[in-house]
Amino acid sequence: MLILVSASPYLNNLSTHERRHHLPAGWMRIDQHNASKPLQLRIGLTQSNLSKLEELLHDVSHPDSTNYGKHWSPARIAKAFQPSKRSTDEVKLWLSQSGVDEGRVGISKSGNWIHVNSTVGEVEKLLNAQYFVYRHEESGEMHLGCEEYSLPSHITPHIDFITPTVHFSAAVIKPHGVAAHTGTFVNTLGYKQPPKTKKLESLKASGDLERCHDQIEPACLRALYGMHYEPMFGELNSFGIVEYTPQSYNQSDLDLFASRYSSSPSAVGKEPNLVAIDGGTLIAFPNFDLTVESNLDLEYAMGIVGPRQNVTLYQVGDTSEGASFGNFLDALDGAFCQFEGGDDPSEDGIYPNRRPGGYHGRDCGTTNPANVISTSYGYNEAELTPAYTARQCAEYGKLGLMGITVLYSSGDNGVAGNRGYCLHEDGSQSESGHNFNPSFPASCPYVTSVGATMMLPDASVNDAEVACERTIYSGGGFSNHFELPKYQKTQVQDYLKKNRPLFEKSRWNSTGNSRAFPDLSANGANYVTTIDGGFYSVFGTSASTPVVGAILTLINDLRLGLGKTPTGFINPAIYSSLFQDAFNDITEGRNPGCGTEGFGAAPGWDPVTGLGTPSFPKLVARWLELP
Structure with missing residues (x-):
C-alpha cells in the first residue's frame, strides 16, 4: 500500500x-x-459554464427574451456543463x-x-x-x-x-408544515412538533364559501384565486408531487376527500401515477403521522386539477436507507448521479442498498420530470455546506433550462428554521440562537419558493388575505449561501429601502446582495384534510406549495393546448413588468422568530409572502401573451 x-x-x-x-x-x-x-x-x-447559468436561464425564461420558451434538451445541457x-x-x-x-x-x-x-x-x-x-x-x-x-x-x-469530508447527514428530510392534531406529530427526522389543532368535529357544507375562513377546501381556493377552469389537454401535460418514504398516502382517505369535495364522480378511486425511485415504497398500513404530508399534498393537487389531469407521485427511497433531494435529482438526470462526486454517503441515500430488504438497484436518469414538480420538504440551510447546496441548486437551474417548474415550500417558522432553531454567532443552531435561519432549497435562486397566507376571521373569499400568523408563520428571509439573482434585484432592494427592520442587522444577511425568498404565496391555513378516515384542519407551506403547483399546471394546460411550451422556470417572468399586477398583493402580517417580530408584509414583494398570491385570470392572460 x-x-x-x-x-x-x-x-x-x-x-x-x-x-x-x-x-x-x-x-x-x-x-x-x-x-x-x-x-x-x-x-x-x-x-464548465456554471458562471453563465443565470444568464442562460434568463435567456429562455424572461418575457423580453427572443428565446423565451425555447427550452434545452438534456443532451445539450450535459454537453454545456461537462467539466x-x-x-x-x-x-x-x-x-x-x-x-x-x-x-x-x-x-x-x-x-x-x-x-x-x-x-x-x-x-x-x-x-x-x-x-x-x-x-x-x-x-x-x-x-x-x-x-x-x-x-x-x-x-x-x-x-x-x-x-466524504465535512458534510453531514441530510438523507432524511422534514416536511414543511403539516401541523395537525396528532397528539404529537413526529416527522421523519424524529423531531417533534407540539399539538396544533383539534380534529374537526363538524364540517361546513361542501362548496359553502361563507366559511372558508374557518375551513379551506378546493372550492374556497378556486374562489380566492379565480380558478374557474377544467383541464382539456391533460394527455399533453404533467404534474408531479414528491414524497419521501416512509411518508405514504392512503387511497381510502383520498377517496373520502374526493367523494365530499369533487364534483366529478370519476375523482373517487382516482390514484396518482406512482413512480418509485430507489425503492420508493408505500407503507401498507401507515400510521397517522406518516400519512399527513402525502395525503395533504395529493388531496389538494388532485382536487384542484381534477381527474382529467393525471398527477404523478414520485415516491423516493426504501424503508431502511431513505433518500435525499439528491436521490430524486439522480432519477431525473443520470449525469447528476456522478456529478461532483455523485451521491454523498453523509448526505444522500446510497444505492444499491445491501441491507436485508433494501433496494438493490440505483435509479439514474430513469424518470421523466413533470412540467411542474412540487415538494413540501426542506432543510435548514445551515445544516448543509455551501458546496452541497450549490451542487443541488445548479441542478435545479438545469431543470429550468429544460422547461421544468420546481416549487419548494419556504418553511413554517418565520425567520427561524425547522424545529424553531436559530443560528448562533459560530453558525451552530438551537432554539436559543438569535440569528435568522434560512431554508433550503427555498433559498436556491433557481427554484420558486412558496410562502403561506391566511384569511382573517369572518373574512369572505373576496377580502384580502394576510400573511399566515396562525399556528404557523410563513418562512422567509435572506440566504446565507446564495447571491441576489438578477430577476428579483429591483423588488428586493426596493423593499429594503422602504422597510426598516425592527431588529439588528447582525441577525440576518442584511447586505442587500443575497437571494431573498419566498417568491410568491398561497393560502396555507385551515385546510380540511382526510387522515386515517377522519377530517382534520392542517396548516403549512406544505399546503400552499402543491396549490401553486396545481395553478401552474392549469396554466400549462392552456399553453400546451395552443401549441406553446410549458411555463418552465417562472421567476424571471413573475418578477418582470409584464406580471406586475398579476398577483394579489399581501400587505399585512409578519413572520416572527428568533426572538424578533420578523419581517413585515408590505406593498410589492416582501420576505414574508413574496409577490403575493396568484390571480389566475391575470396569470393566464400574461402567459398566453408569451410565445
Missing part, C-alpha cells in the same frame, strides 16, 4: 477548501477514525504526483467526477485532514468525516468539493 503525502510536492502550497465550524445539532464526535480502514474518495470536478479536459487532467496529475497509482483512480462515464480507492490514513495525508467517527445522539447513526480539508492552490479551481 502506498503512503501518500510524505513525497508530495504540494505540502507548502495548500489552501483550505472547505471547513465546518461546528457540528450539526444532535451529533457528537466519538473518536479518531482507524487510519487503515478503506475509504473511497469522490472528487467532484468543477463544471473541461484541463480540470480532469490537472486533478489526475495531482493524484499521480501525490503517490496514487493509476489503477486506483477511476473517472465517471459522464466525466463529472473522479474516485480514488484509498484508506483513511492516505486520504488524511492527501487532504491534510483528520478523520473522526461521529454519532447521532438520538438515532445512533454513525458518520465518518473531518472538520476541514485543504488542496493545493492550483488544484482548487478544478474541484468543487470532495466527499
Whole structure:
C-alpha cells in the first residue's frame, strides 16, 4: 500500500477548501477514525459554464427574451456543463504526483467526477485532514468525516468539493408544515412538533364559501384565486408531487376527500401515477403521522386539477436507507448521479442498498420530470455546506433550462428554521440562537419558493388575505449561501429601502446582495384534510406549495393546448413588468422568530409572502401573451 503525502510536492502550497465550524445539532464526535480502514474518495470536478447559468436561464425564461420558451434538451445541457479536459487532467496529475497509482483512480462515464480507492490514513495525508467517527445522539447513526480539508492552490479551481469530508447527514428530510392534531406529530427526522389543532368535529357544507375562513377546501381556493377552469389537454401535460418514504398516502382517505369535495364522480378511486425511485415504497398500513404530508399534498393537487389531469407521485427511497433531494435529482438526470462526486454517503441515500430488504438497484436518469414538480420538504440551510447546496441548486437551474417548474415550500417558522432553531454567532443552531435561519432549497435562486397566507376571521373569499400568523408563520428571509439573482434585484432592494427592520442587522444577511425568498404565496391555513378516515384542519407551506403547483399546471394546460411550451422556470417572468399586477398583493402580517417580530408584509414583494398570491385570470392572460 502506498503512503501518500510524505513525497508530495504540494505540502507548502495548500489552501483550505472547505471547513465546518461546528457540528450539526444532535451529533457528537466519538473518536479518531482507524487510519487503515478503506475509504473511497469522490472528487467532484468543477463544471464548465456554471458562471453563465443565470444568464442562460434568463435567456429562455424572461418575457423580453427572443428565446423565451425555447427550452434545452438534456443532451445539450450535459454537453454545456461537462467539466473541461484541463480540470480532469490537472486533478489526475495531482493524484499521480501525490503517490496514487493509476489503477486506483477511476473517472465517471459522464466525466463529472473522479474516485480514488484509498484508506483513511492516505486520504488524511492527501487532504491534510483528520478523520473522526461521529454519532447521532438520538438515532445512533454513525458518520465518518473531518472538520476541514485543504488542496493545493492550483488544484482548487478544478474541484468543487470532495466527499466524504465535512458534510453531514441530510438523507432524511422534514416536511414543511403539516401541523395537525396528532397528539404529537413526529416527522421523519424524529423531531417533534407540539399539538396544533383539534380534529374537526363538524364540517361546513361542501362548496359553502361563507366559511372558508374557518375551513379551506378546493372550492374556497378556486374562489380566492379565480380558478374557474377544467383541464382539456391533460394527455399533453404533467404534474408531479414528491414524497419521501416512509411518508405514504392512503387511497381510502383520498377517496373520502374526493367523494365530499369533487364534483366529478370519476375523482373517487382516482390514484396518482406512482413512480418509485430507489425503492420508493408505500407503507401498507401507515400510521397517522406518516400519512399527513402525502395525503395533504395529493388531496389538494388532485382536487384542484381534477381527474382529467393525471398527477404523478414520485415516491423516493426504501424503508431502511431513505433518500435525499439528491436521490430524486439522480432519477431525473443520470449525469447528476456522478456529478461532483455523485451521491454523498453523509448526505444522500446510497444505492444499491445491501441491507436485508433494501433496494438493490440505483435509479439514474430513469424518470421523466413533470412540467411542474412540487415538494413540501426542506432543510435548514445551515445544516448543509455551501458546496452541497450549490451542487443541488445548479441542478435545479438545469431543470429550468429544460422547461421544468420546481416549487419548494419556504418553511413554517418565520425567520427561524425547522424545529424553531436559530443560528448562533459560530453558525451552530438551537432554539436559543438569535440569528435568522434560512431554508433550503427555498433559498436556491433557481427554484420558486412558496410562502403561506391566511384569511382573517369572518373574512369572505373576496377580502384580502394576510400573511399566515396562525399556528404557523410563513418562512422567509435572506440566504446565507446564495447571491441576489438578477430577476428579483429591483423588488428586493426596493423593499429594503422602504422597510426598516425592527431588529439588528447582525441577525440576518442584511447586505442587500443575497437571494431573498419566498417568491410568491398561497393560502396555507385551515385546510380540511382526510387522515386515517377522519377530517382534520392542517396548516403549512406544505399546503400552499402543491396549490401553486396545481395553478401552474392549469396554466400549462392552456399553453400546451395552443401549441406553446410549458411555463418552465417562472421567476424571471413573475418578477418582470409584464406580471406586475398579476398577483394579489399581501400587505399585512409578519413572520416572527428568533426572538424578533420578523419581517413585515408590505406593498410589492416582501420576505414574508413574496409577490403575493396568484390571480389566475391575470396569470393566464400574461402567459398566453408569451410565445
